[in-house]
Amino acid sequence: MEGVDYLRDERSKAQFDVETMKVAWAGSPEAFLVCDRMAKLVANDPVFEKFSKPMLGRKELFKNTLRKTAHAWKLVNDLHLTEEEAKWLRHYIDEPSYTDLQWEMFVPALEGQGTEEQKKKWVPLAKTMQIIGTYAQTELGHGSNVQGLETTATFDRQSDEFVIHSPTLTSSKWWPGGLAKVTTHAIVYARLIIDGHFYGVHGFIVQLRSLEDHSPLPGITLGDIGMKFGHGTYNTMDNGVARFDRVRIPRDQMLMRVSQVTKEGKYMKSNVPRQLGYATMVSVRQTIVSDASKALSRAVCIATRYSAIRRQFGSRDGGPETQVLDYKTQQSRLFPLVASAFAFRFASDWLKLLYTDVKQRLEVNDFSTLPEVHACTAGFKSLTTAATAEGIEECRKLCGGHGYLISSGLPELFAFYVPACTYEGENVVMLLQVARFLVKTVSDLGNKQPVGTAAYLGRASLLVQKNCVVQTAEDWLNPIAILEAFEARAARMAVGCCQRLAEFKSPEEGFAELSSDLAEASLAHCQVIVVSTFIRRLQQDIPGRGVKQALEVLCNVYALFLLHKHQGDFLATGYLTPKQASLANDQLRTLYSKVRPNAIALVDSFNHTDHYLSSVLGRYDGNVYPKLYEAALKDPLNDSDIADGIHQYVQPILKQKLHSSKL
Numbered sequence: 001m002e003g004v005d006y007l008r009d010e011r012s013k014a015q016f017d018v019e020t021m022k023v024a025w026a027g028s029p030e031a032f033l034v035c036d037r038m039a040k041l042v043a044n045d046p047v048f049e050k051f052s053k054p055m056l057g058r059k060e061l062f063k064n065t066l067r068k069t070a071h072a073w074k075l076v077n078d079l080h081l082t083e084e085e086a087k088w089l090r091h092y093i094d095e096p097s098y099t100d101l102q103w104e105m106f107v108p109a110l111e112g113q114g115t116e117e118q119k120k121k122w123v124p125l126a127k128t129m130q131i132i133g134t135y136a137q138t139e140l141g142h143g144s145n146v147q148g149l150e151t152t153a154t155f156d157r158q159s160d161e162f163v164i165h166s167p168t169l170t171s172s173k174w175w176p177g178g179l180a181k182v183t184t185h186a187i188v189y190a191r192l193i194i195d196g197h198f199y200g201v202h203g204f205i206v207q208l209r210s211l212e213d214h215s216p217l218p219g220i221t222l223g224d225i226g227m228k229f230g231h232g233t234y235n236t237m238d239n240g241v242a243r244f245d246r247v248r249i250p251r252d253q254m255l256m257r258v259s260q261v262t263k264e265g266k267y268m269k270s271n272v273p274r275q276l277g278y279a280t281m282v283s284v285r286q287t288i289v290s291d292a293s294k295a296l297s298r299a300v301c302i303a304t305r306y307s308a309i310r311r312q313f314g315s316r317d318g319g320p321e322t323q324v325l326d327y328k329t330q331q332s333r334l335f336p337l338v339a340s341a342f343a344f345r346f347a348s349d350w351l352k353l354l355y356t357d358v359k360q361r362l363e364v365n366d367f368s369t370l371p372e373v374h375a376c377t378a379g380f381k382s383l384t385t386a387a388t389a390e391g392i393e394e395c396r397k398l399c400g401g402h403g404y405l406i407s408s409g410l411p412e413l414f415a416f417y418v419p420a421c422t423y424e425g426e427n428v429v430m431l432l433q434v435a436r437f438l439v440k441t442v443s444d445l446g447n448k449q450p451v452g453t454a455a456y457l458g459r460a461s462l463l464v465q466k467n468c469v470v471q472t473a474e475d476w477l478n479p480i481a482i483l484e485a486f487e488a489r490a491a492r493m494a495v496g497c498c499q500r501l502a503e504f505k506s507p508e509e510g511f512a513e514l515s516s517d518l519a520e521a522s523l524a525h526c527q528v529i530v531v532s533t534f535i536r537r538l539q540q541d542i543p544g545r546g547v548k549q550a551l552e553v554l555c556n557v558y559a560l561f562l563l564h565k566h567q568g569d570f571l572a573t574g575y576l577t578p579k580q581a582s583l584a585n586d587q588l589r590t591l592y593s594k595v596r597p598n599a600i601a602l603v604d605s606f607n608h609t610d611h612y613l614s615s616v617l618g619r620y621d622g623n624v625y626p627k628l629y630e631a632a633l634k635d636p637l638n639d640s641d642i643a644d645g646i647h648q649y650v651q652p653i654l655k656q657k658l659h660s661s662k663l
């Protein structure tokens, strides 16, 4: 049998309806149709070919992306694509480009932080790409600490302008995507100074380049910050440096939704919290969570298909060897990642609802849920990106040696994905934000009943006393038992941290000293929400033969895998006994056997095109070995039998050896 037959055989074993599962994965029939149409549009267009990328030098790589981006914009206009369709088009083109910043950060920053008047002026220009913008917050010396930024915006009452200035080397803007070569404008984050007084960090719309000839405007120095990790991935993007030498902008280019500066130089705070100035980051963190499920689904699709084709050992009589997918070790590394992709998918759908709700509330100045939404987006961003980055690397290892080839698609995916752990809020810094929320919630328990995602902490006094009642491996299939275990562990960790915080001289000192424990408690809290979201999703109507049952198995795999991985926490907090932890692991092994017949069908449900996967190992048809061979032959080193440099550098060595052996 060939790889093609192996996958056909696997598909025939599926116990659920794949087409309906595709809709469950996409979120709705409408969402499925949009994704499917955009994925095929990209896959069938030769302009979006990706194979040659790893062979290109930096300049060609960058130009190639500019070409693709221009073609995509033409398609958006010619085909009258909606914003949603255009977003998926960009996604399937699968190349970091300045348009990510334009649509995910520049436009949202204008919409979220501009006044009505500012929005009216700037948003249409941006949405029609008459101006191209980026989000210039991070500096050479400061990224995580936004309030520590050094760029200044000094109000000049006489000319009714702000003077944007980079006073030090470390104040150079450093990282913004598209800044080096493309963007005409940026939202520059700078400390506002009026009459020598500092008024905190605010966003300012600054024109960077001439709209006529694209050259940098006077007083602005722009450049690229250099090559990044992984050749063909993020180097398609011109992350840039910018320095400002007393650049003047009109007063009405300060984003003034949160606070205003009048002509007279009076600083006026609106009745909204200053954290609304961070709203763009909250919006992107939410998008990043959804992106995590996509990136992980891509990696597990490759590793699962290849694991069904790859055979090693197990044959003593010349018969077929064992499919590596049948090894329990392979299953215990791979299936939790398949389950995680689904868990993150449903978590991101839920987060989107939470975010839509807070956006509506903010419109009417209801800020009550903002701290919870900030904690959820920050925590989920950290949890999902860390697990996805680790998961992609695990998938590479699951593919053995071939996983290290660029043609497997996994090294490039990892290199592209891993900065998600850093951008939009470094992951540990984000967990510490969740910790602030947890500490406040627990400290306030006497006065205020927590709601929403923190509601379970309202039962903390019960959860710290109660012990797990599980007696058999079967009991671990009960969602109530699972959820209570996660809640009890998280509540005990949070309460434990708060009790120890009280022993320090000041809360700040305690928070700094216990920050590692607080970060772990935050992760445990986020896991409660992800697990409960998955459980709740299964309580909804899920049509299709066997679809709900297959998802139930995955939900249990996800929860029990986490329980096994973090069993130290579960045992140390005293909620579980070692026997109960061991029963959970027994159940996990049984669940892997239930996933096994559905494995290929599950990853088919992601509906990924071969173009999107860009992996010889993950091909839909399973024709792996002939295509691996074909891909290898295309390497430039195989252009000739005798490569450049052989005559010059190798033959002299060989000849010298002959000469000395004569002596």
Ligand SMILES: CCCCCCCC/C=C\CCCCC/C=C/C(=O)SCCNC(=O)CCNC(=O)[C@H](O)C(C)(C)COP(=O)(O)OP(=O)(O)OC[C@H]1O[C@@H](n2cnc3c(N)ncnc32)[C@H](O)[C@@H]1OP(=O)(O)O
Residues within 6 Å of the ligand: 090, 091, 093, 094, 095, 096, 097, 100, 101, 104, 135, 137, 138, 143, 144, 145, 146, 147, 177, 275, 276, 278, 279, 281, 282, 284, 287, 288, 291, 370, 371, 374, 422, 423, 424, 425, 426, 429, 433, 436, 437
């Ligand atoms: C293949 C194709 C490509 C596809 C692309 C994939 C799609 C992905 C989507 C988009 C593409 C974008 C590409 C990535 C580009 C990257 C861009 C960037 O990285 S932009 C820069 C991002 N920078 C950061 O995230 C900085 C992180 N730092 C902060 O957010 C803050 O400094 C802080 C760490 C939160 C600290 O804030 P602050 O200094 O104000 O101090 P605190 O005292 O801690 O906070 C005071 C109180 O405010 C609360 N708070 C903080 N933030 C928020 C918020 N956002 N909303 C609400 N409340 C907030 C905080 O919790 C404190 O509360 P209390 O405890 O006082 O109650």
Ligand SMILES: Cc1cc2nc3c(=O)[nH]c(=O)nc-3n(C[C@H](O)[C@H](O)[C@H](O)COP(=O)(O)OP(=O)(O)OC[C@H]3O[C@@H](n4cnc5c(N)ncnc54)[C@H](O)[C@@H]3O)c2cc1C
Residues within 6 Å of the ligand: 101, 134, 135, 136, 137, 138, 141, 142, 143, 144, 145, 174, 175, 176, 177, 234, 239, 419, 422, 423, 424, 425, 426, 427, 428, 429, 432, 515
């Ligand atoms: C690919 C990529 C694209 C980017 N695009 C943009 C962009 O378009 N616009 C933009 O403005 N920025 C952009 N950035 C910058 C990005 O937002 C920052 O790098 C990120 O916010 C992290 O900040 P930092 O680099 O200052 O890390 P640091 O904060 O210096 O982190 C270094 C280490 O210090 C630790 N640390 C920091 N603070 C604390 C603390 N309080 N407690 C405990 N530990 C701490 C961190 O956990 C980390 O381990 C991009 C970055 C990358 C990698």
